[in-house]
Amino acid sequence: MAPRSYGQYCGVVRSLELVGERWALLVVRDLIVGPKRFTDLRQGLPKIPTNILSARLKELEETGVVQRRVLPRPASAVVYELTDYGRELEDIVVRLARWGGKALGEPGPDDTIARGAVIVGLKAAFVPEAAGDLEASYELHLDDVVVHMRVAGGAVEFGEGPLDDADLVIETDLSLRLLLFGQITAAEAIRTGAVKVTGKRVLLERFAEVFRMPSTGTGCAGLGARPPALSTER
Amino acid sequence: MAPRSYGQYCGVVRSLELVGERWALLVVRDLIVGPKRFTDLRQGLPKIPTNILSARLKELEETGVVQRRVLPRPASAVVYELTDYGRELEDIVVRLARWGGKALGEPGPDDTIARGAVIVGLKAAFVPEAAGDLEASYELHLDDVVVHMRVAGGAVEFGEGPLDDADLVIETDLSLRLLLFGQITAAEAIRTGAVKVTGKRVLLERFAEVFRMPSTGTGCAGLGARPPALSTER
DNA sequence: CTGGATCCCTCACGATACTG
DNA sequence: CAGTATCGTGAGGGATCCAG
Numbered sequence: 001m002a003p004r005s006y007g008q009y010c011g012v013v014r015s016l017e018l019v020g021e022r023w024a025l026l027v028v029r030d031l032i033v034g035p036k037r038f039t040d041l042r043q044g045l046p047k048i049p050t051n052i053l054s055a056r057l058k059e060l061e062e063t064g065v066v067q068r069r070v071l072p073r074p075a076s077a078v079v080y081e082l083t084d085y086g087r088e089l090e091d092i093v094v095r096l097a098r099w100g101g102k103a104l105g106e107p108g109p110d111d112t113i114a115r116g117a118v119i120v121g122l123k124a125a126f127v128p129e130a131a132g133d134l135e136a137s138y139e140l141h142l143d144d145v146v147v148h149m150r151v152a153g154g155a156v157e158f159g160e161g162p163l164d165d166a167d168l169v170i171e172t173d174l175s176l177r178l179l180l181f182g183q184i185t186a187a188e189a190i191r192t193g194a195v196k197v198t199g200k201r202v203l204l205e206r207f208a209e210v211f212r213m214p215s216t217g218t219g220c221a222g223l224g225a226r227p228p229a230l231s232t233e234r
Numbered sequence: 235m236a237p238r239s240y241g242q243y244c245g246v247v248r249s250l251e252l253v254g255e256r257w258a259l260l261v262v263r264d265l266i267v268g269p270k271r272f273t274d275l276r277q278g279l280p281k282i283p284t285n286i287l288s289a290r291l292k293e294l295e296e297t298g299v300v301q302r303r304v305l306p307r308p309a310s311a312v313v314y315e316l317t318d319y320g321r322e323l324e325d326i327v328v329r330l331a332r333w334g335g336k337a338l339g340e341p342g343p344d345d346t347i348a349r350g351a352v353i354v355g356l357k358a359a360f361v362p363e364a365a366g367d368l369e370a371s372y373e374l375h376l377d378d379v380v381v382h383m384r385v386a387g388g389a390v391e392f393g394e395g396p397l398d399d400a401d402l403v404i405e406t407d408l409s410l411r412l413l414l415f416g417q418i419t420a421a422e423a424i425r426t427g428a429v430k431v432t433g434k435r436v437l438l439e440r441f442a443e444v445f446r447m448p449s450t451g452t453g454c455a456g457l458g459a460r461p462p463a464l465s466t467e468r
Numbered sequence: 469c470t471g472g473a474t475c476c477c478t479c480a481c482g483a484t485a486c487t488g
Numbered sequence: 489c490a491g492t493a494t495c496g497t498g499a500g501g502g503a504t505c506c507a508g
Contacts, residue, residue: 004256004481004482004498004499005281005342005344006257006260006279006281007280007281007344007345007346008260008279008281008345008346008347008348008351009338009341009342009345009346009347009351009408009411010263010331010334010347010348010350010351010354010355011330011331011332011333011334011335011336011338011351011354011355011358011447012259012260012263012327012330012331012334012351012354013260013334013351014334014335014337014338015330015331015333015334016259016260016330016334017334018334018337020254020256020259021499022238022254022499022500023240023500025246025250025254026240026242026246026247026250029244029246037470037471038470038471038472039469039470039471042471045240045242046241047239047240047241047242047501048501049500049501049502049503050471050472050473050502051472051473051474051500051501051502052499052500052501053472054471054472054473055499055500063337064337077470077471078470078471085336085337088333089333091329092326092329092330092333093246095325095326095329096245096246096249096250096326097244097245097246097249098245099245099249099322099323099326100244100245100246100247100248100249100250100251100252101245101248102245102319103248103252103297103298103319104243104245104248107243108239108243110239110241111241111242111243112241112242112243113242113243113244114242114244116244117242117243117244117245117246117247120244120245120246121244121245124245174243177243213245238479238480238500238501255480256480256481257481271489271490272489272490272491273489273490273491276490281482282482283481283482283483283484284490284491284492285481285482285483285491285492285493285494286480286481286482287491288490288491288492289480289481311489311490312489312490312491469508470507470508471506471507471508472505472506472507472508473504473505473506473507474503474504474505474506475502475503475504475505476501476502476503476504477500477501477502477503478499478500478501478502479498479499479500479501480497480498480499480500481496481497481498481499482495482496482497482498483494483495483496483497484493484494484495484496485492485493485494485495486491486492486493486494487490487491487492487493488489488490488491488492
């Protein structure tokens with residue numbers, strides 16, 4: 001049952017055999033946030049067929065990346081979580097989010113937004129040096145996805161769902177990307193209605209400094225311009 | 235022309251759209267070493283069908299990861315090379331090599347060994363802290379793959395092909411992995427014939443310290459115990 | 469309602485052959 | 489040498505169905 005081997009003794013090849021199948025790394029992405037049930041994963045990956053999700057979970061379990069666990073008594077629900085080995089992928093996934101983020105461009109009309117994507121995306125955007133001694137908690141509503149984070153000591157921790165003592169509550173949608181990519185300022189974001197804030201609104205400026213996606217540098221051209229299509233000649 | 239979208243606005247998804255197709259990341263891996271011609275890539279990826287290689291190169295070019303370039307006059311050969319954006323993947327690929335390396339286990343009978351895999355694998359194994367003030371040049375023959383590296387100032391540089399002033403020439407095969415994973419010592423490697431050395435043979439010990447793959451830590455169990463093998467059941 | 473299994477269809481992938 | 493052309497196969501996609 002190794003029908004499609006790459007036939008090379010190489011760590012990259014092994015990685016691709018483990019998490020290179022379609023959807024596999026997105027399952028890992030969503031599990032980085034924490035253990036999830038089958039249905040949670042389905043919801044986070046709206047376009048994945050259930051048989052594929054089944055197959056991927058089985059493969060990831062057999063290869064030691066994911067663990068299947070039956071919750072103790074009252075619930076006795078099945079959850080999937082990363083093994084220690086699987087958790088070592090977090091850094092790589094975050095870097096992929098940062099790299100791919102540079103080429104995101106404008107969202108397509110059918111693009112959805114999932115909780116796992118939000119949290120991993122914000123992890124990718126987090127700039128420790130910019131955090132300094134900031135100490136603040138945020139609650140973020142991105143369409144119907146609600147997450148929260150606490151920034152302290154130059155680090156950040158994420159969680160799902162709301163917070164009851166958030167310093168700032170941010171309600172927004174995908175136009176949050178304009179703020180993250182530095183295409184608008186915090187003030188503009190509020191003024192244009194891209195975000196609505198409740199709480200200590202000066203904290204939105206700090207938010208925009210601390211969560212900042214590398215926009216161009218290298219990578220694809222600034223605004224919605226198509227990624228570099230250079231040589232046409234052959 | 236976006237036939238299989240994941241339908242999410244997410245950096246990880248974008249990364250997978252760019253380099254997540256089968257073989258794509260291995261093309262990138264081989265191009266990390268330097269520009270390559272079509273035939274070089276074919277040779278480094280013996281099992282890739284030419285039409286697939288064509289397709290991947292075309293896609294990678296269209297998405298701005300790879301550049302196609304026609305060499306100046308006398309040669310007028312076509313080479314493929316990473317764009318600046320594509321080169322930003324190097325760190326990620328090296329980390330994948332390190333992560334997947336932990337689960338490599340024993341080589342299969344059909345596993346080949348390619349130049350790109352060797353160089354990226356050694357990059358993954360390089361431990362800067364262990365290099366200290368070592369200054370040495372190595373020429374490594376792994377089966378019929380010949381690469382070289384110069385260690386200096388706590389860094390290393392790789393190149394393809396031989397070196398005419400190598401401090402140490404190492405001739406070996408896949409059993410080099412035993413040395414990299416710390417399952418045998420440099421002395422044992424020489425004694426058992428796993429490697430043959432020419433030159434300042436004490437430099438092999440330094441080599442074994444400086445190029446060291448993280449074997450267990452977390453990850454799959456210690457010795458050949460249980461490398462997450464591809465299970466056949468079900 | 470969760471946690472899948474089963475069916476069928478399609479297209480990307482893979483093997484081989486062939487060309488400028 | 490650097491690819492294109494052709495064609496078969498099986499993994500992925502989508503809908504539906506089923507057990508606990």
